[in-house]
Amino acid sequence: MAVSESAPAIAADLTQDQLRSMYRDMVLGRLLDERILVLNRQGRAPFAISGQGHEAAQVGVGYALRRGHDWLVPYYRDLTLVMVMGMEPKDHLMASLGRAQDPNSGARQMPGHYGSRAHNIVTTGSPVATQILHAVGVATAFKYRGEDKVVVTSVGEGGTSEGDWHEGLNWAAVHRLPVIFLVENNSYAISVPQSLQMAVAHVADRGPGYGMPSATVDGGDCLAVYAAAREAVDRARRGEGPTLLEAVCMRLQSHSSDDDQRRYRSPDDLAQMREHDPLERFRRQLEGAGVLSEGDADTIRKECQRVIEAAQAEADAAAPPDPATALRHVYQEG
Amino acid sequence: MAVSESAPAIAADLTQDQLRSMYRDMVLGRLLDERILVLNRQGRAPFAISGQGHEAAQVGVGYALRRGHDWLVPYYRDLTLVMVMGMEPKDHLMASLGRAQDPNSGARQMPGHYGSRAHNIVTTGSPVATQILHAVGVATAFKYRGEDKVVVTSVGEGGTSEGDWHEGLNWAAVHRLPVIFLVENNSYAISVPQSLQMAVAHVADRGPGYGMPSATVDGGDCLAVYAAAREAVDRARRGEGPTLLEAVCMRLQSHSSDDDQRRYRSPDDLAQMREHDPLERFRRQLEGAGVLSEGDADTIRKECQRVIEAAQAEADAAAPPDPATALRHVYQEG
Amino acid sequence: MAQVTYVEAIRGALEEEMRRDDRVLVMGEDVGAKGGVFGATAGLFQEFGEERVIDTPLAEAAIVGVSIGCALAGLRPVAEIQFLDFIPPAMDQIINEAAKIRYRSNGEWSCPMVIRAPCGGGVHVHGALYHSQSLEALFAHVPGLKVVIPSTPADAKGLLLSAIRDPDPVCFFEHKALYRSLREEVPEGEHLVPIGKSRVAREGADLSCITYGATVHEVLTAAERMGEDGIEVEVLDLRTVRPLDREAIIATARKTGKVLVCHEANLAVGVGAEVAAIVAEECFQQLDAPVMRLGGPEVPAIPFAEPLAEVYCLGPEKIEAKLRQLAAY
Amino acid sequence: MAQVTYVEAIRGALEEEMRRDDRVLVMGEDVGAKGGVFGATAGLFQEFGEERVIDTPLAEAAIVGVSIGCALAGLRPVAEIQFLDFIPPAMDQIINEAAKIRYRSNGEWSCPMVIRAPCGGGVHVHGALYHSQSLEALFAHVPGLKVVIPSTPADAKGLLLSAIRDPDPVCFFEHKALYRSLREEVPEGEHLVPIGKSRVAREGADLSCITYGATVHEVLTAAERMGEDGIEVEVLDLRTVRPLDREAIIATARKTGKVLVCHEANLAVGVGAEVAAIVAEECFQQLDAPVMRLGGPEVPAIPFAEPLAEVYCLGPEKIEAKLRQLAAY
Ligand SMILES: Cc1ncc(C[n+]2csc(CCOP(=O)(O)OP(=O)(O)O)c2C)c(N)n1
Ligand SMILES: Cc1ncc(C[n+]2csc(CCOP(=O)(O)OP(=O)(O)O)c2C)c(N)n1
Numbered sequence A, B: 001m002a003v004s005e006s007a008p009a010i011a012a013d014l015t016q017d018q019l020r021s022m023y024r025d026m027v028l029g030r031l032l033d034e035r036i037l038v039l040n041r042q043g044r045a046p047f048a049i050s051g052q053g054h055e056a057a058q059v060g061v062g063y064a065l066r067r068g069h070d071w072l073v074p075y076y077r078d079l080t081l082v083m084v085m086g087m088e089p090k091d092h093l094m095a096s097l098g099r100a101q102d103p104n105s106g107a108r109q110m111p112g113h114y115g116s117r118a119h120n121i122v123t124t125g126s127p128v129a130t131q132i133l134h135a136v137g138v139a140t141a142f143k144y145r146g147e148d149k150v151v152v153t154s155v156g157e158g159g160t161s162e163g164d165w166h167e168g169l170n171w172a173a174v175h176r177l178p179v180i181f182l183v184e185n186n187s188y189a190i191s192v193p194q195s196l197q198m199a200v201a202h203v204a205d206r207g208p209g210y211g212m213p214s215a216t217v218d219g220g221d222c223l224a225v226y227a228a229a230r231e232a233v234d235r236a237r238r239g240e241g242p243t244l245l246e247a248v249c250m251r252l253q254s255h256s257s258d259d260d261q262r263r264y265r266s267p268d269d270l271a272q273m274r275e276h277d278p279l280e281r282f283r284r285q286l287e288g289a290g291v292l293s294e295g296d297a298d299t300i301r302k303e304c305q306r307v308i309e310a311a312q313a314e315a316d317a318a319a320p321p322d323p324a325t326a327l328r329h330v331y332q333e334g
Numbered sequence C, D: 001m002a003q004v005t006y007v008e009a010i011r012g013a014l015e016e017e018m019r020r021d022d023r024v025l026v027m028g029e030d031v032g033a034k035g036g037v038f039g040a041t042a043g044l045f046q047e048f049g050e051e052r053v054i055d056t057p058l059a060e061a062a063i064v065g066v067s068i069g070c071a072l073a074g075l076r077p078v079a080e081i082q083f084l085d086f087i088p089p090a091m092d093q094i095i096n097e098a099a100k101i102r103y104r105s106n107g108e109w110s111c112p113m114v115i116r117a118p119c120g121g122g123v124h125v126h127g128a129l130y131h132s133q134s135l136e137a138l139f140a141h142v143p144g145l146k147v148v149i150p151s152t153p154a155d156a157k158g159l160l161l162s163a164i165r166d167p168d169p170v171c172f173f174e175h176k177a178l179y180r181s182l183r184e185e186v187p188e189g190e191h192l193v194p195i196g197k198s199r200v201a202r203e204g205a206d207l208s209c210i211t212y213g214a215t216v217h218e219v220l221t222a223a224e225r226m227g228e229d230g231i232e233v234e235v236l237d238l239r240t241v242r243p244l245d246r247e248a249i250i251a252t253a254r255k256t257g258k259v260l261v262c263h264e265a266n267l268a269v270g271v272g273a274e275v276a277a278i279v280a281e282e283c284f285q286q287l288d289a290p291v292m293r294l295g296g297p298e299v300p301a302i303p304f305a306e307p308l309a310e311v312y313c314l315g316p317e318k319i320e321a322k323l324r325q326l327a328a329y
């Protein structure tokens, strides 16, 4: 890629390679997400949950972390984020198709239930907001052992209504733990709008009540999220405690493959959302800054497409789990 | 009582009779509380939990309510408050001595677990903070039926760490329900100091995060609490939603008869606390304002003492519950 | 009488009861505009408005706790928990509060409310570990609660009406595999099926199979197959797992002398254990074979991938095999 | 060997294990400066400091959830729930998270942690409805958990050490009536009692009584009295109610042919139902009488007033009466 090295710096601490890589990760996440929805419509993937519209926020946060060092306790919309942490398209296609090689759970869980020891991604289940407390525990271990690691945990704005969320933020603030509470606020919890979920405009309004720094950022602005996440991560690493970070996102697709958001959102609302697609925004931004030249975006897209094709071929050929294993791993064996 | 009617108004909307009555209720609560502790030390009451130091706050809140109209979902330190609502010393002595006539539970529950349909006091159990949600439900019913009733629910500052507290405040704010969340902050949850319970100075700091008006008042200042509670009650009655009201109290006694706070609080701390006893403060205030004349306080004290003696005689003579009733009231009978 | 599905029967019962009694409210996640993730409340929001059909915050303890408060203040709330798997955050409100309110107040207060939740899974349900659980044992253990698990559309309606009118808290668990798979005649209007009474779903003289919920249908299929070989299985549909219909359990056990208890939930310390213990104690003289149980294996719930799900799930084949084992005893 | 009480044995086990393994942390309400409301953590705060003995906020879901996170990150947390009655807010974290972590991650993650809680009541305990519950059935039902309920100081120590070293989540319930009422020799240092193995607390040829926890001692008293009349009761102390020691249960049932299962917890869908169901299924040929159960009546928990508490509680008299009924069968 012929990128002028003299392009204006649009993020002080990111190199042009990093910026391109960020864009590439967003595209990869989007294309894989689209592929999974296609598999679902084809009847091959019984369940799919989409992160479309959250990619910029996830890449922004992911790049603020030290891969292989920091930890993540994600939620089901974090397809792009777990890939920034090191997972691969193949992993997710294995999960979607219910293959034994699904690294998250060996196809025991629905797709979207991430977990990977290799990439410091903690195993997650379905109950909303339980993961918040696990992240606080992970951060407790970091602090106890004197490690300079940071853990990020994510949840939707709906999840902030759960008691576990409150208990987790409060505990982390009391003990000044190195944890970042990321709220991906897409203004809906399935069909329930934010106005029925809370009486405040911003989840970040809750930070002061916990004695915790907090910020609301435009989750469609990858670099803004990166900057805010970076600040939070640095603070946590310095031993100065947790941060509540709200990224305002859009849920471009329905809640899941079992939902149809046209039944409770207006056509206008849906159309307007699409006009602000974070991928397009970032592409324009990088092109404007000369980080991407003409044709680069296309090249990236094609490269991602190829990765996904190869992954799909592998997943297609992979075997389902052996029924003989179904009763294993309830307790430690042997 | 010879009280000058020209005494300076120390509370715009309270008559001198009301002020004297407030003082009397505080004294009655204190003396009854002391009596119950004596019964415990004598081995006659197997369990006691004291509200000493919380009386001013409870009287302040209680007088802001319409007796027989508004509702209360209390917690175990609310001996004085439930008496403002209409319960009597006899009721509590029945409970302490495990008599069948205990109106709260027929001696099925420990003393301090209040409940009285006659006085709009909802039945309460031991799990901390569960009552918060019940109050939200009661307020839902008021609003649904278009009644102008208000419900107060109380809890300690420790209880604010529970998920139920968060879920309740959030819900009430979303639906603008006529409920007042009273937090009696005595800075300890059994032995755990506020600094290990939360990272903020005031529970009321959490109000804005719920989109809810909130205030911290000196719980040793009966009239300040009354004024703040009155504002909250009026707002709720006007249909303008909930309030978080924090009353900073002192826990003059140990957590309960099973605890000894000298094991985790310094002698200084304990001594200093006693110097600010809210009863003395209120007496001095009323005497200074000429609401109480010389001798009045003594007269009130003696009257309360007599009420308690009579109550005790009744409770002494009362019978324990009939074992034949132990299996009743699990489900509706007949 | 109309031919309706199980989920339509539930929706219909809610609608009728809300028309009849304005103390009845419905609340839960997505029960409003969306009409519930399974459509059990479809149309109610439009008819009764947001004051009676409340889209709640995402907070199960609150859904139950607020419902309790409503009940204490004289309403008749019907709370929906989106999936039974997500009821554990509300356990404290259910076990320590709702279940104990009458007892702890010596009968002065009561808590008439219903907690509805879709339960269970199946090989093709793909709900995986957290959209497939059958947790009824946790509630069936608790005095103060009633636990109802209807197996047919008509029972779903009749039991739900009874549950809403019941003076005590009722857990009402609906197997999601039944929602749309069955269609049958359901009486219109007032159709009350009493809580605590089981139903003989099939008569038979040779063996008894005691079961409930979606498993009833799998057992009936197995029983039909056995019938072809002249072995007649009596099938008892418990309908209510707390309180159990002891008389009917004992009656069928004494009649046939051979009992299999069958459910989708995990076996250990499950409802089946209670039924087996009752049979063992009360029918000792009449039993011709040990009382047997068949249920969910020792894994947390039903896995996602079909080959794994099959290991968990019962299905008519496994049930038939077990019944034949019992018959041969 | 020192003569120690049950609570001292627990305290000692925690102390020894914390000295041996710096991954072990203790957390809960009032476990620090106060040393726990029953003194089970007395002195640990002073020795190990606030980083290892954590006075937590008043939030049970958090106590368990944070412990899970610690375990996932390589520590060995021991969480204390102040009273078992207050564990329901943490049910979701226990049932849906801790219990399922190994299974749901296909064995990649594990959750080695202990949840300690005082349980049970008694006529003179005066804990009333919310400081007396025996909720073990709710956990014994759940695959992925282990549930231990020791009856003696030596077992309390040996089982707690095993629990802390166990690779999976262990619920460890301590009957508060035992804390100070018993004193016995407890081996110092490494004393491991295996989880899942019961103990014959008394040998006998005529009847078997299968029980656990504080009830063991009441059963032993009743058994002694029966022994005076020449009826020899074998007493099996289960020690662990998940997983159950099936072999030992079956062995004693086959040996005596008459079995009473006994516990303080509510009877319906309880641990006793599971034991009875196992005996009924596995020992059909050997039983000379129906397997009987004795347990908490159908009320939510133990009431405050003594005359009411007596109705709930077992005690040697009721147990003896039931054993005699069984003997006479
Ligand atoms: C405890 C629990 N309750 C309910 C559900 C069902 N559920 C899954 S996702 C969801 C909505 C979550 O909304 P939000 O937190 O805003 O996240 P989003 O899906 O919008 O990213 C619900 C209700 C669940 N998984 N867990
Ligand atoms: C859910 C629950 N957890 C623990 C307890 C035990 N407990 C009773 S009171 C208390 C402390 C409460 O402190 P706070 O809320 O500050 O109220 P205070 O007693 O100081 O008035 C604790 C831990 C309980 N009753 N319920």
Ligand SMILES: [Mg+2]
Pocket: A156, A157, A158, A184, A185, A186, A187, A188, A189, A190
């Ligand atoms: Mg959302």
Ligand SMILES: [Mg+2]
Pocket: B156, B157, B158, B184, B185, B186, B187, B188, B189, B190
């Ligand atoms: Mg306090």
